[in-house]
Amino acid sequence: xxxxxxxxxWAATCGGCDVAVLDTNEKILDIVNIADIVFWPIAMDFKxxxxxxxxxxxxxxxxxxxxxxxxxxxxxxxxxxxxxxxMVAFGSCACFGGIPSLANLTNRREIFERAYVxxxxxxxxxxxxxxxxxxxxxGELELPEFYxxxxxxxxxxxxxxxxxGCPPPVDLIxxxxxxxxxxxLPPPGATIAAEKTLCDECPRKKEEKRITxxxxxxxxxxxxxxxxxxxxIICMGPATRGGCGARCIEANMPCRxxxxxxxxxxxxxxxxxxxxxxxxxVKDEKxxxxxxxxxxxxxxxxxxxGMSTSLLQRKRM
Amino acid sequence: MEEFEPKIIAFLCNWCxxxxxxxxxxxxxxxxxNVRVIRVxxxxxxxxxxxxxxxxxxxxGVLIGGCHFGDCHYMEGNYKTAxxxxxxxxxxxxxxxxxxxxxxxxxxxxxGSHFAQVINDITAKVKxxxxxxxxxxx
Numbered sequence: 466x467x468x469x470x471x472x473x474x475w476a477a478t479c480g481g482c483d484v485a486v487l488d489t490n491e492k493i494l495d496i497v498n499i500a501d502i503v504f505w506p507i508a509m510d511f512k513x514x515x516x517x518x519x520x521x522x523x524x525x526x527x528x529x530x531x532x533x534x535x536x537x538x539x540x541x542x543x544x545x546x547x548x549x550x551x552m553v554a555f556g557s558c559a560c561f562g563g564i565p566s567l568a569n570l571t572n573r574r575e576i577f578e579r580a581y582v583x584x585x586x587x588x589x590x591x592x593x594x595x596x597x598x599x600x601x602x603x604g605e606l607e608l609p610e611f612y613x614x615x616x617x618x619x620x621x622x623x624x625x626x627x628x629x630g631c632p633p634p635v636d637l638i639x640x641x642x643x644x645x646x647x648x649x650l651p652p653p654g655a656t657i658a659a660e661k662t663l664c665d666e667c668p669r670k671k672e673e674k675r676i677t678x679x680x681x682x683x684x685x686x687x688x689x690x691x692x693x694x695x696x697x698i699i700c701m702g703p704a705t706r707g708g709c710g711a712r713c714i715e716a717n718m719p720c721r722x723x724x725x726x727x728x729x730x731x732x733x734x735x736x737x738x739x740x741x742x743x744x745x746x747v748k749d750e751k752x753x754x755x756x757x758x759x760x761x762x763x764x765x766x767x768x769x770x771g772m773s774t775s776l777l778q779r780k781r782m
Numbered sequence: 783m784e785e786f787e788p789k790i791i792a793f794l795c796n797w798c799x800x801x802x803x804x805x806x807x808x809x810x811x812x813x814x815x816n817v818r819v820i821r822v823x824x825x826x827x828x829x830x831x832x833x834x835x836x837x838x839x840x841x842x843g844v845l846i847g848g849c850h851f852g853d854c855h856y857m858e859g860n861y862k863t864a865x866x867x868x869x870x871x872x873x874x875x876x877x878x879x880x881x882x883x884x885x886x887x888x889x890x891x892x893x894g895s896h897f898a899q900v901i902n903d904i905t906a907k908v909k910x911x912x913x914x915x916x917x918x919x920x
């Protein structure tokens with residue numbers, strides 16, 4: 466059998482997705498059995514010019530993790546798209562913007578102001594900020610352009626498959642590898658995870674969903690058997706795609722929503738907001754105001770992994 | 783330049799607010815022509831997604847009309863709406879959307895004149911705020 470050519474890349478990401486690939490442990494040998502890795506900056510010594518020298522569509526599969534937050538990342542996403550037959554948005558950042566997309570609640574100016582002036586460790590009285598072009602005696606230096614809005618991979622190039630998760634769990638990665646090896650990939654556009662919500666596969670006991678107080682995870686020791694939402698902890702299960710194996714739930718922690726919205730849902734945050742407000746069983750206006758106060762950071766909680774692909778995408782500024 | 787005429791999407795519940803709008807019409811009460819009405823069975827049917835989608839699709843303001851507390855045809859729908867809209871407003875605030883773009887009003891089937899008043903008020907307020915054109919900062 467001719468081996469598949471596989472590329473892996475990291476864009477705006479923490480590196481956890483690459484580590485998740487290594488977490489397949491001895492199964493990584495299976496991956497190497499069916500595929501030659503032709504590009505993987507975190508683990509192997511290939512450079513960008515090696516990719517540029519390849520023929521178009523010569524890479525079979527590119528697993529691209531991370532969001533697109535500057536012009537360099539956009540360039541390489543387009544380069545890898547041109548060289549790859551199949552593009553996979555790998556992990557929540559590539560699928561929905563992920564944690565980096567929380568920066569869409571601000572913009573470049575505010576981020577630069579914080580990072581280069583306000584942060585306590587800075588001494589920058591001349592207000593020097595990174596520029597895309599800087600003239601020095603030896604010539605002109607270039608830096609990529611930093612975008613105001615963090616984008617998901619699918620907002621920059623066409624993507625065939627989405628593998629969500631922060632990071633994608635090992636069994637899901639193996640499922641993808643297996644599908645590649647046996648050439649049994651689903652139709653393009655598919656998200657490789659469950660169709661329904663996490664609640665659908667959650668092992669916990671669910672009774673009546675009525676709460677009158679919201680607890681943050683550190684404020685309460687939850688009953689490990691019972692639905693976390695029923696205990697007043699914001700668990701994103703009702704608005705999040707399943708298929709993760711309920712790892713956080715098993716550890717007695719609420720779902721934070723890294724698998725993104727389930728099939729048919731346009732806006733994960735709006736759905737979760739709706740679900741939470743529905744079960745908060747108060748009728749008096751003062752108590753409603755108390756509920757609003759208890760949800761400290763609605764946008765950051767409900768869109769934690771998905772600002773980029775949410776309906777509003779970013780803050781209006 | 784022409785004066786800005788806002789587009790207002792109004793989600794009205796079948797049992798109270800829509801009937802209130804109907805009464806405003808049959809009573810020939812004049813009100814601002816900026817509203818586009820979408821009838822829903824209950825204000826509790828209005829998913830926050832609808833509000834956000836309306837804004838994305840070109841609306842400058844959104845009104846949700848429901849029955850007064852205690853009057854809901856489905857007992858509790860309007861209480862849910864009250865909680866959802868309160869929380870939604872806080873979240874939209876974080877996303878830089880002015881609170882006055884989303885209105886929640888209780889309008890009964892007998893309150894035709896109140897309906898007309900609400901439409902005039904929201905139109906005037908949203909006119910003041912200006913268009914909800916999405917700025918593209920990227």
